[in-house]
Amino acid sequence: MSHDMSEEKLPESHGSAGEVADHGDPFADPGLPAHEPRRTDIDERAAKRAERQVSLMFVISMLATVGFIASYVAIDPDKIVYIFPLGHVSALNFALGMTLGVALFLIGAGAVHWARTLMSDVEMPAERHPIEADDEVRADVIQQFRTGAAESGFGRRKMIRNTLIGSMALVPLSGVVLLRDLGPLPEKKLKDTGWKEATPQKPLQLINMSTNSPMTADDIVIGSLTFAMPQGLHTHDEDFQQRIAKDALMLVRIAPEDIKDDTSKELGFQGILAYSKICTHVGCPISLYEQQTHHALCPCHQSTFDLADGARVIFGPAGHPLPQLKITTDEKGFLVATGDFDEPVGPSYWERAR
Template sequence: MSHDNMSKDTLPESHDSHGTEVAAHGDPFADPGLPAHEPRRTDIDERAAKRAERQVSLLFILSMLSTVGFIASFVIFPIDKIVYIFPIGHVSALNFSLGLTLGVALFCIGAGAVHWARTLMSDHELPAERHAIEADDEVRADVIEQFKTGAAESGFGRRKMIRNTLIGSMALVPLSGVVLLRDLGPLPEDKLEHTGWKEATKAKPIQLINMNTNEPMKPEDIVVGSLSFAKPEGLEEDSHEFQVQIAKDALMLIRIAPEDIKDKESRDKGFEGILAYSKICTHVGCPISLYEQQTHHALCPCHQSTFDLADGARVIFGPAGHPLPQLKITVDEKGYLVATGDFDEPVGPSYWERSR
């Protein structure tokens, strides 16, 4: 009779329905256990262990040197320097050196840790049966004991060379991230404090140039209730720095009857009711271009910050943090409107380093 026709009841206890042999205790597969532990060369030869320790330490030292090289690259290589690297081709010297040094620094830490684990740390396998997620007191005590045993067998406390070089490499690598912040751009220094009007003095004033006609402006060009825009003399639209400079230099000119100007200091900085304010909103730097003639209010179209230009451009509504900076103006010997100094406050949004 074939096995296919044989009844399950007629099979021996040592076979399943397909005739497969079953272990004596009833499990389909017996636990083969772990193979006998074979000691490594570093376990039985102290000279080999010392050699492995030096190799691990060397990798950590290379990591430290690479981190120093990463930082040095920012100083050595200009951002526009191009070099030829075979077989890659022409690449940025700065980018190539940063990638190479940071990659070596991280690789050496990983390689050192792996080499340490494979040659010097204990490699005895400790099987454990699956258990409930929540551990009882006995299991927790066993885990703590195993941790202490592992720490002792790792030689972290005994092998000071490895310990110290690992700490050194791990301490230096984060400096790479700190240095990367320097790559966000050049330091502003005091550039945010000044604009293109900073060169203006009483002895050498700067003319106000109409943004639409590109011609110098006279007081009679500006009528009461009008709004005009100006830029400093010498700032040309085809210049490389125009967009950068106009974002700080742009002027908003309005003319108010002198008796309607509420703030005396603001009136004194103007000329015959002509007031020159920064066009850049003090909230997030949007250009202001909306002016209400009857109330003398200027409105930022981005977030509706509203400034009273008849009262020192103070904020009367919206999220802006401070008034619009004002530029002191007068006329030169030819009757053209000129500036005799920079804005009284840094233009644009507030920032924590503001000195004024």
């Protein structure tokens, strides 16, 4: 005997299936649990105590920032101390790490404690809406923001507000202080070079760096590039590398009619021009010269200078022309300098004019 399965009565389901049948959609929004007030919501003394705790964290954060700066100034970078269980560590690094860590931690901890005890914790669900909001939604958001700001107590709890502002304002000073470690201040170290000893009454000879001997004008031929250093500087000197980094000179000879810059021509001698060898971009030594165009090229970043036109920059990242040295000859016919460069050598820095 056949049976129509479509009409067969299925047994009644039990358990969860029955519950689904009884309670409807299993994915229905259950809603939010009832809001339970915190102690600080109903006890003003507790709220005041929480306010003092948050403010104390912010005040200690400010003191830690001051301690960071004081440690940086007062502690010898070479001082080593024993800290259990770390062992022997740098006193300066330990002090800086601890003070900065405390300053940052307490700002975060204070903000969390403030939010958990004093700011409103009422959840406000909102249905999804299109990205572009209408005027009514915008007005509602602004009103919610104002309500949230009022409930946070930021304006009413002035002690928290002021200490938070103070701690947040002081913390960046830690980073500003650390900028000092970028290197020693240039002061006037880059303003003068070893050529400053030269005067018209007591000039300094130009010493060929290859032969270590003074040069005459005839030693410099058109199209050549010669490197020189000031008289009295020797390669075996203990501070030679430090001094040559500023004193290094390059000499070129250009037909006088090809020199475009009149000032440059006056500083030279019979077409011989003396320029700083130090690139004005980041201080690399210039060593490439193209005699047909009179262009000098820095090999580091390809800054190019026209030596026939006051060594002005014609390509690359260099910011200003190469400084030029005034030269002439002494009674023996040797090339000499009568003063320092017309401006500081090397890259730009804050204290220089340009």
